[in-house]
Amino acid sequence: MQIHLTINGINKTLECQPYETLMRVLRREGYFSVRYGSDSGETGAAALLLDGVLANADVMLAAQADGHHIETVEGLSKGTMLHPIQDAFVRMGAIQSGYSTPAMILAAKALIEKNPNPTEAEIRDALSGILDRETGYIKPVLAVLEAAAVMRGEDPSEMTTNVLTPIDLPSRDNDLFEGGIPEEDRGGDYWDMGSTDLKVRTKRLPRFIVSLQVPETSVVGKPEIKVDALKLTKGNPAFVDDIEMRGMLYAALLTSPHAHARILDIDDSDALALPGVHAVIHYKNIARVRYASGGQSYPNPKPYDQVSFDNKVRHVGDRVAAVAAETPEIAAEALKRIRVTYDILPAVYDENEAMQPGAPVIHDEPDMSDAYDAQRNIVHHIHAQVGNVETGFEQARHIFEQSFYVHQVQQVPIEPHICIGYWDADERLVLRTSTQVPFHARRMVAPLLGLPVKRIRVIKPRIGGGFGAKQEMLIEDIVGHLVIATGRPVRFELTREQEFISSRSRHPQTIVFKTGLDANGKLVSQKMSVIGNTGAYGTHGLTVQTVTGMRGLSSYNCPNKLFDCYVVYTNIPTPGAYRGYGAPQALFALESHMEDIAIQLGMDVIEFKRLNWVKVGDPLDIAPHLGEGEAEITIIPTIRSSGLEQCVLQGMQAIGWQRRHDPNFRLDPARPHIRRGIGFAMCMHGTAIPGLDMGGASIKINDDGSFNVLVGATDLGTGSDTVLGQIAAEVLGVPLQDILMYSSDTDMTPFDTGAYASSTTYISGTAVMRAAEQVREQIKERAGLMLKLNDWSNVVLRDRRAFAPDGRFVSLQDIALHSLHQQDQRQIMATASYVSPESPPPFAGQFAEVEVDIETGQVTVKKLVMAVDCGVAINPITASGQVEGGMVQALGYGHCEEMAYDEHGRMVKPELSAGAYKIYRADEMPELEVILVQTMEPSGPFGAKAVAEIPKDGVAPALRNAIYNATGVQINRIPFTPERVFNALQEANIS
């Protein structure tokens, strides 16, 4: 059928099918800013303006838009001139991956056109249909406020940091801030919100505590605009799917409806007979090559317990077959025509039950040889000890033991996994894929496809979030097999349901802490026992649990420590890497346990933790026993920088810690069923995997004195391209605009392990710094030649020039032209790589304020504060954005997100609709506050440590401890959903 649309002011007549969505038709016409997030519209990634009103194009038929006016973000800007809203999103740092940025910009446009002076509440409402997994909504809200102000004629704001004064340690914490905190001391620079009906205030600037140890810099440490901001705010074709391929086929995946079954037969004849179907692949026609899918360094940690297609399924959502067809509809129809004969087997979902005698054996295949005890479903047994815990317990004055349970949650990147594969002109397989680990993916997929690594090129364009789910070789083999089978380009994208049940998630764990203390409250012995549920396959199962042990037994000094862990197969969809990687589980248990110990000992919680937490110079003595690599690290690392004390003090002030024992705060006379509380959790994470994570960088100068920086590092939207560019710019004495970043292409860029383990700034950043230092030396030498200096060692680069000690200078452009064209020609360029022997911990203090309805169990989170020591924040805007977004994900983990299953192992409501898997929206957020506490980490580039994962660690225990403070009830299982809290209150006779 034909439809007539006005798109961005241009009349168009388009052909479409009656069943096609508006999103699909617009994307076919090249409007790539309208993006897929789900089939039911909840993500809002496909939002556009229909006759000036915000609407989701993924849940509208194209035919419904016939005769209407459509606006997409492609129509907003003229050339390089951005619309004020786009400009505000760029300047305010509101863009991370940028996947949903066009939708947010259009929501803002509709709002501001109707209401030039919107309140924060109105802005948050306007954004309420666009889920953001990255920013915590703070900077997008700021951007809309800023845009509205500029469009009203006000001057643009400058985005800078808000520097605060360090707080001195008081003699007693409970005396701190006696009488409350004067508003003028809170240090914030707030927007005037007008209406306060949401009772949320959004900070305009990140708060920042400066260290005097940090030298002055020009580009590093500054709130530079993201290097990819322009293309993201304009909706340019930057993501995997934003490409047109002639003759492309569409792949679809048939998944298991059973939690555990043997496939007796697959009959694909009807599917293959369907016109338009080009291939059907399954266990009968794909070679059986065992592998581990986790995107990790060579050799991948065992077990190698997966094959592309097996004759057994081990969870609902497991792979059965895949098809490639001319259209998505034909592919879907073909799936229905594949006849699978199953022998349904008993299933087990609980990690404790799976280890018991008589439990179904999940990996009983004859070629399974990597498991610790496959007959008991035990993949790994991890045992690490320092000192002797039994002796320690014998010497202890007090012993406490508690059990905790943490559940399964999904990463929910708004862009699902997607890969497009094709043969290039040299008949090499190109995989354009949404991955965090392009180099691992290439190496890992090669044997599955029977191709040498050199015949595969993996390209990672911009990706719409990953959070660990894409630290996996998850779908690239399917696409590769189908490209090989058909000779045609193939596109494959997971549906939102498949993203839940066929992708990866966070490991559930049962955790038991047993702790012995001396008479003064110092830890003398601590044992952490964990049973980790790795689901149907063992990917990341070993290393996630070792990180759990590392994080659980590193934060506090103790002479005797033991980590004992079983990693167990079950029939739930497979967990894997998820931002935080075992630490959020550990920290929930540890920080809850330490809170309870302090209270039972009658000690102040923070004094007790401070007495025991690690400080500069303390060893991380369990670390050598819990490494990821094959070889043990023999050197015991020590803490070389810590801002923890300042983080805690700043956080206490920001949350109003003194109120936690104030009856006027804790009780609400107008609402007698409400109790208020404040909780704290100390957080410590790692920075990269020592001895293993490696990043490479290559830098060359161009004719105009600009530089190409090629890195293997993978920017997920975190801003790593920007941060790495800032490091290069700082060393080379140029503005960031002179650095042209290109990343993550296995043909073009140096190797990098990928974006995980909070490694990019520290590892890849050091590689960039070293490459830049080499280039700097070459420039200095060339400047010496041009300025006729006998000694060029004292030449200094700044302001795009090389200065001799006598003040004479030559521009970098002249140096480039001289070097490339005029005399002793050579390309000024260098390559460097870096692997770190250590993993300096970032630290943080996480605080939460809650209200608990003791009649319903409903917990309402009012405020979260996180003060973070990430060393030197190379870019405080992107760093604070990481913390804001991470805190919101962590809030979901502790409060409302949950993969729930029925008795057959089917996930209940694998969707993002209200009442299903719940992600916080813009209009229901608690107040968030981020404070960056700067320290100088001597091993990091310009003093940097990690920031990406630590925000995931402390929210759940801080919420738990706040609920404890509010009600006196200890709840040792997350999430804190109303019925769980209600039942705990009932058991404690509190109502």
Added chain:
Amino acid sequence: MITAYHRPDTLEAALQLLTRSRKMAVLAGKTITDAGLDDSIDEVVDLQAIGLRQIHEHGTQHTLEALVTLQTWRDHAATPAALRDVIHAEDSFTFRNMRTIASLLYVPDAESQLVAALLVCDAVVQVTASTGTQSLPLARFLAQRVALLSTSIPTAVTIEVSGTIAFANVARTPADKPIVAAVARKTVLGEIRLALSGVAPMPILIAPNDVENVKPAGDFRGSSAYRRQMAITLSRRVLDALG
């Protein structure tokens, strides 16, 4: 799969199309998620061209034509504040733009606080078939919905907005769909209407004394026992609020 799209200009034409095939679905808003599309559907009738976008006030009675969007209803000056809050809480802004009064009726949600609010406002649904128009209370419409919608189209909902409305709910987060919600209205004559969502396959009107007898189905957000207890607690709260 949808093979034909129809956009009739009149209600009569829409009804003719509807009765022509049992494989026809009605698009009564901008989103296909409210149309009950499944593999059996191969044609859709889009009502967008037939009008029905007005809100009429007759004293304390408001008649909401079927294609009034939730956002339009929320923004309407005469919509009572409490009702406005319930409408606001029903959906995100984007979906409030896309969903209509009729959307609530085509795929009613067991946990819809807004449908519960309509019930306490004595909502009467006007349904038109080729044989004529009938009006029936919302509760009866919900009970007969499947049969009615196979041959007729809801064209308006009339509600009584006098009196005082109170609502309370329990949810995982402030904007999440309530696990259980209670909505009550005290009429100008002092009569009480109480409705609950989340305790039955559809939101229900219920006498305050019967609340203890509800037997909800449970799910992962709330067991049967929990939902029942919440029905009692939240009913008490809204009734207390009305005095």
